[in-house]
Amino acid sequence: MEHKVEILHASKSFNGQPVVSDISFDIAPGEVFGLIGPNGAGKTTIIRMLLDIIRQDSGVIRILGSSLSDGIKDRIGYLPEERGLYKRLSVIDTLNYLGALKNKPDKERALELLEKMGLSSHKDKKIGELSKGMQQKIQIIAAIIHDPEIIILDEPFSGLDPVNTKLVKDLIIELGKEGKTILISTHMMDQVERMCDRIFMINRGNGVLYGSVGEIKSGYGKNTIFLEFEGELKSIAGVRKTNLSGNYAELILKTGTDPQDILKAVVEMVKVNRFEISTPSLNEIFIQVVEGT
Amino acid sequence: MRKWGTIAKHEYLYNIRRKEFLFVTFGVPLFILVAGGLPILLMGSTMSTEEYRIGYVDKTGLFEPANFTEYANEELAKKGILDSKITHFFVIPENYTATGRIEIFSTKRDFAGSRTIEDQIQGFLLGNLLKGEKGEIIERAKRPMNSEFFTLDEKGGTSREGISTILVPIAFAMLFMMSIFTSSNFLLQGVVEEKENRVMEILLSSVSYKDLLTGKVIGLGAVGLTQVLIWKSIGITLLLSNPIVAAVILDKINVSVPILVLASIYFISGYFVFASIMAGVGAIATTSREGQQMAGIFTITGAIPLIVSEYIIANPNAILSKALSFFPLTSPVSMILRLSITEVPLYEIIISILILVASTYFIIELSVRIFRASLLMYGKKPTISEVIKYVQKN
CATH class of the missing domain: 3.40.190 (D-Maltodextrin-Binding Protein; domain 2)
Structure with missing residues (x-):
């Protein structure tokens, strides 16, 4: 089957500054694909090029087998990174208008999705009266109101509380199960680690990693220990690097270190709540790739 | 419905419900009425109570x-x-x-x-x-005299002259300028606001730049026209409610049907030339104030035929008069002035209308490119050379 999205050697520079250099990747039908990298890496530029909001300087971009036309735009749903809606328009009017622009105004589906996102009691309120998080959920609904084949979500979790983050995650997983092709762009790499089939990692406009999450991780071996503890963690022999955040630590081991020795050392130092031998997190992999270690 | 139609409809309905729109549309006539009518009312009261x-x-x-x-x-x-x-x-x-x-x-x-x-x-x-x-x-x-001037042409035929003939073109010109000034505000705000409220990207993921801009020009242009139409109706109602004034005006006005038809065509097509220019200006400007300053250049150009109206009336077939009646920014007012004074060859009328329609199309096309170029630089005004560069590149 043909690719839903295909980017071949795309480059773009603004005022002589390269923002995206020679990027190539493709997204298969029904795939949940992660476009990940830090802020300013070029993710949004890639998405804008995909949607022909800006045009690449060189390279080829194909969506649904061809370049972008109005007919194809109708089959894509998009949540932009820069959120914005008409403040004085009511929720239901907003969804109807944005649906009509996709040639598919569907009031029933709009009400259904509002219900699912816990917003049906707000349907007649003006957008300006809603909280930021609610507005964001409205925009996510707007992106899928027309039941698109391809869904592009730029930073879908930013600004959401944990409850809503889970709500949106569940929605994405559900859409994935329905066979939609989904592109998630985010700098929160850990958020998408378990959701995405494959990822493309980008840094400063250059692609640095590309492939299935499992493959990428196994390439780095099981040299990482996830640790939850109480107490004070001091340096441990055999550990190359410690990523510490509160009562949680990610320990990257030197080659040849036995995890059992680490466990013994740790138990003497702190009270251990969790000890897991694993592949490194995407965050850690990214840092390693970027630092060239 | 085509997508630009959906956008035009949305823009029209969204903006016509604005408080600012209602305030200006009904507030301005009310203000004029109060400011102009109060002294007359006060005067009338002192006159009527006291008999001489x-x-x-x-x-x-x-x-x-x-x-x-x-x-x-x-x-x-x-x-x-x-x-x-x-x-x-x-x-x-x-x-x-x-x-x-x-x-x-x-x-x-x-x-x-x-x-x-x-x-x-x-x-x-x-x-x-x-x-x-x-x-x-x-x-x-x-009252010994109730006069009217007539002009003899080469064949000895006569045509009316004087106030009655220029009343229509002057009224046309005033209305036209008024429409342009008020609508330019709507269009500038509409386009600049879209850039500010960030809805743009969602819209552009659904429609082309051209549909977006065309829809805005038509929708917001219609908002401006609605406002002028409301003002006009209020004005006419007030005039006609005063029987003496109405009789004087009806007596003075003598308009042929072809001129009325042409006036409507020139009004609409000329209006949309300005509307598309405003959209283009809105695309470059980062704030609506900045846009208004830039737009001023174009609206002043549009007022040129009014400024030189005496010359056009005296020399309707001079080169300057003809040139003004072809140039899209000045042609509507100039042509209506000429038409009500002299015979204008049909081909001149057709050419000037074609120029109007073609420039609307061309300006929208150009604005689309400028729009595209300026969107790349959120919050930064493109320099003229950058605009030219992008327009050429696309």
Whole structure:
């Protein structure tokens, strides 16, 4: 089957500054694909090029087998990174208008999705009266109101509380199960680690990693220990690097270190709540790739 | 519906419900009404409560009282005023027939009423002077002329001239300029706001730049037209509710149907040239104030035919007049001016309309490219050279 999205050697520079250099990747039908990298890496530029909001300087971009036309735009749903809606328009009017622009105004589906996102009691309120998080959920609904084949979500979790983050995650997983092709762009790499089939990692406009999450991780071996503890963690022999955040630590081991020795050392130092031998997190992999270690 | 139609409809309905729109649309006529009508109302109230009773002192012995009170001398007349028997009196001196001098006395300064007093005294004097003539002659003597100018052409045919002929083009020009000034605001705001509120990217993921801009020009243009139409209806209703004014206007206006049809065509097509320019300006500008400054250049250009209207009326077929009636920013007003004064060859009309339609298309096309270029630089105004570069590249 043909690719839903295909980017071949795309480059773009603004005022002589390269923002995206020679990027190539493709997204298969029904795939949940992660476009990940830090802020300013070029993710949004890639998405804008995909949607022909800006045009690449060189390279080829194909969506649904061809370049972008109005007919194809109708089959894509998009949540932009820069959120914005008409403040004085009511929720239901907003969804109807944005649906009509996709040639598919569907009031029933709009009400259904509002219900699912816990917003049906707000349907007649003006957008300006809603909280930021609610507005964001409205925009996510707007992106899928027309039941698109391809869904592009730029930073879908930013600004959401944990409850809503889970709500949106569940929605994405559900859409994935329905066979939609989904592109998630985010700098929160850990958020998408378990959701995405494959990822493309980008840094400063250059692609640095590309492939299935499992493959990428196994390439780095099981040299990482996830640790939850109480107490004070001091340096441990055999550990190359410690990523510490509160009562949680990610320990990257030197080659040849036995995890059992680490466990013994740790138990003497702190009270251990969790000890897991694993592949490194995407965050850690990214840092390693970027630092060239 | 085509997507630009959906956008036009949305823009129209969204903006027409704005508080600012309702406030300006109904507030401005109300303000004019109050500001202009209040003094008249106040004046009217003082006039109607007070009736004028006029007396006179005749030193020539030529005049008969009619409905005025005659006094033997000034002292008695003054007493009459002080006793409130009369409000005014006037003195006809002995040498009146040679000088025409009349002295009017009253206790109050009353500028508003002085005209009425003069009219009444004049009627009295004329009636007496023309004693023995028929009433018709007396009336005619009061208003001896009701004139109109005609122009002879080469073949000896005549055409009307004077106020009646230029009334229509001047009214057209005023209305046209007014529409452009008000609508340019809507369009500028509409486009700049879209950039500010960040809805743009969602819209562009659904429609092309061209559909977006075309829809905005049509939708917001219609908002401006609606406002002008409401003002016009309020104005006409007010004028017609005053029967004297209505009669004068209807008497003066003489418009041929073809000119009315052409005026509508020029109005609409000329209007959309400006509307598309405003959209383009909005695309470059980062704030609406900045946009208004840039837009000013174009609206002033549009006012040129009004500024040189005397020249066009005197020389409707001069090169400058013709040039102005082809240039898209000035052609609507210039052409209507020329049309109501002289015969304009049909091909000139067709060419100028074609230029208008083509420039609307061309300007939208250009604005789309500028729009695209400027969107790349959120919050930064593109320089002219950058705009040219992007327009060429796309």
